[in-house]
Amino acid sequence: MTYHLAYMNLRGRGEPVRWVLKALDVSFTEERIDVLTQWLSRKNEFEWGQTPVLMVDGVQLHQTTTICRYLGEKHHLASTDLWNATRQQEVVEAFHDVSFDFSLAFTARIKQDETLKNNSLEKARKRLLEIVLILESRITDQGWVLSHDMTWVDVFLAAYLESYSAYFPEILEGVSKTQALMECVMALPVIKAWLKIRPHWSSLEDPQNFL
Numbered sequence: 001m002t003y004h005l006a007y008m009n010l011r012g013r014g015e016p017v018r019w020v021l022k023a024l025d026v027s028f029t030e031e032r033i034d035v036l037t038q039w040l041s042r043k044n045e046f047e048w049g050q051t052p053v054l055m056v057d058g059v060q061l062h063q064t065t066t067i068c069r070y071l072g073e074k075h076h077l078a079s080t081d082l083w084n085a086t087r088q089q090e091v092v093e094a095f096h097d098v099s100f101d102f103s104l105a106f107t108a109r110i111k112q113d114e115t116l117k118n119n120s121l122e123k124a125r126k127r128l129l130e131i132v133l134i135l136e137s138r139i140t141d142q143g144w145v146l147s148h149d150m151t152w153v154d155v156f157l158a159a160y161l162e163s164y165s166a167y168f169p170e171i172l173e174g175v176s177k178t179q180a181l182m183e184c185v186m187a188l189p190v191i192k193a194w195l196k197i198r199p200h201w202s203s204l205e206d207p208q209n210f211l
Ligand SMILES: N[C@@H](CCC(=O)N[C@@H](CS)C(=O)NCC(=O)O)C(=O)O
Pocket: 008, 012, 013, 043, 049, 050, 051, 052, 062, 063, 064, 065, 103
């Protein structure tokens, strides 16, 4: 089985996929497509015209959460209880939905539409403050989302939490289980190693010059 990830030169929706691939310790190659200079000429190569795309033995698999769930289940880093897995997926989708507001904000920034940028970011911030409370209530005493053991869902959420909290650190205030979950995933040797070598934020999404 070969894995090849195609994504933009961004963290964005690619980072959860990268973290899940790393946590599974499977080998994969990655290409980073420059969103400003390469994307438009490459878009047609992708069946659904979007990334991230995971090439699985040369076949394209689209949709961030679908890719991560497939990887988690395939490599046994997943809940085997259908109801728990489904309730975990609720949390996954809620956090993934917020990426839409961030992408709106990025596009608005490129188009120099400050109003849309600020409105989208504020929508993301408010939503995150709500959904982090639901996440907190679903973390078990063992520290994972609706599970005794770590699953791909924890890795996926930790990746988004780490990115989102770089914009809005307040989303981790008062939610100690959520913060601990993120830190436990970040302490995995493979993730720790990735955090040391991964490319810096693209200037497009860097929280330092974004907000
Ligand atoms: N629902 C899709 C959304 C994918 C998406 O919008 N990807 C963006 C990059 S983060 C993209 O490819 N945008 C370029 C385009 O739509 O032309 C997913 O979860 O993967």
